[in-house]
Amino acid sequence: MGDVFDVLADMDDRSVDLILTSPPFLAVRSYLPDDHPDKHLEIGQEPDPAAFVDTLLRLAAEWRRVLAPYGSLVVELGDTYTTDDAAGWPMRKSLAMVPELFRIALAYGIHPLTGAESPAGRWLVRNVVRWVRPNPPVGALGDKFRPATTDIVVACTSADRWFDLDAVRTAPRSDPTKPAMSNRKAREVDDPRILSKANGSGEWHPGGVPPLDWWEIPPGGYEGAHYAVWPPKLLVVPIQSMCPRRVCRTCGEPSRRIVHRERMADPVRHEGQKNHPAANPRSGFFDPPPTDWRYRPETVGWTDCGHDDWRRGVVLDPFAGTGTTLAVAHGHGRSAIGIDLDERNRRLAAERIGPLFFTQR
Ligand SMILES: C[S@@+](CC[C@H](N)C(=O)[O-])C[C@H]1O[C@@H](n2cnc3c(N)ncnc32)[C@H](O)[C@@H]1O
Structure with a gap:
């Protein structure tokens, strides 16, 4: 418990393997009551986007210090509409573009609004995942579309980060020698909400298709006294793919999956088939380039440094x-x-x- 900067300052360098978080968004809501003694420390109450990005970059500097070199940073950020004509903000009614500013700062190592060098340095921005809510609040519309997404930036500092794609592949890919799936079937295969329907077991499928970079997951599932609660499902893929299962306490190396890629048969075009599945992204082949879809991955083991001194990923x-x-x-x-x-x-x-401990896989 406590202010994020204070608690981080007490944490050891390289002591966590994945940082996965949703900070308060700028000027969207207040979590602490106005008379709370720590109210002044609450993040998201900064006066303008530049100050908020500055806070995020000072945080990212600490995150970089406590993160293992092979680790990843995953941050969900939503944006804010400017409500008044105020210095340091875009014009009234415009988005403030905070998620974009933050990831530009990570990639380029500079604060895009002040030009100052970022205390967090430069990061490899690996993905921007769009969390799509199928049932967002209506809010004030008038002259704009109904906002239904927030961005999840995925960044790291090593070109060889720990990433286990085979842990989060979804349903089995279809056989490229067979005719293409219908669009409906293809959507089912890739839809995390109907994962169990797609492969019958509810398990991730190591020979399946990699998840896309937009995840349609309804918010909610929590009735307690807190706003902005993440749905657990949103976190399963980041944790499975970016937090190692075990890390050696002696040498600091995570155990990595060893995958044998078996060559699949060459695709053949079937009579009456207009588009070959590999050429049609809606057909169920979601992982171009062809060098990937032609190989079926099979786990043959996990790397082992030999120290026999494992801890769980953090x-x-x-x-x-x-x-x-x-x-x-x-x-x-x-x-x-x-x-x-x-x-x-x-x-x-x-x-x-x-309750969640036992219900999540
Ligand atoms: C968007 S919510 C996180 C919700 C969370 N993902 C969940 O599923 O419940 C942001 C949280 O940041 C906390 N917070 C705000 N300022 C903070 C600070 N300076 N240090 C630590 N926590 C802070 C708030 O109390 C709030 O619970």
Whole structure:
């Protein structure tokens, strides 16, 4: 419990394997009551986008220090509409473009609004995942479309980060020698919500297709006294793919999956088939280039440094709120550390972690 900067300052260098978090968004909502003694420390109350990005970059500098060299940073950020004509903001009614500013700062190592060097240095921005909510609040519309997405930036500092794509492949890909799937079938195969329907078991499928970079997942599933709670499902793919299952305490190396890629038969065009599945992204072949889809991955083992001194991978959520990240991490055999300023969240997190521990795989 406590201010994120204070708690991070006490953490050891390279002590976590994945940082997975959703900070308060700028000027969207206030979590602590106005008379709370720590109100002035609450993030998201900065006066303008430049100050908010500055806070995020100072945080990212600390995240970089505590993150293992092979680790990843995953941050969900939503944007804000400018409500008044105020210095330091875009014109009234415009988006402030905060998620874009943050990831530009990560990639280029400069604060895009002030030109200052970023204290967080340069990162490899590997993905921007769009979290699509099928049922967003209506809000004020008038002259704009209904906002239904937030961005999840995925960044790291090493070109050889720990990443286990084979842990999160979804349904089995179809045989390229067979005619293309219908569009409906193809959508089912790739839709995490109907994963169990797609492969019958509810398991990820190591020979399946890699997830796309947009995830349609409804928010909610939590009735407690906290806003902006993550749905557990949102966290499963990041944890499975970016937090190692085990890391050696002696040499600091994570164990990596060893994959044998078996060459699949060459695709053949079938009579009456207009587009070959590999040429048609809606057909069920979601992982070009062809060098990937022609090989069926098979796990043959895990790297082992030989020290026999393993610890579990560690996920850090520096804005833990009700503890969704901690619960899903534990449920997937990882250790987890959560930080939050609001003491009330400790109880909510404890309530939440119990049942989730056993229901998440
Ligand atoms: C968007 S919520 C996180 C929700 C969380 N993902 C969940 O599923 O419950 C942001 C959290 O940041 C916390 N927070 C705000 N300022 C903070 C600070 N300076 N230090 C630590 N936590 C802070 C708030 O109390 C709030 O719980």
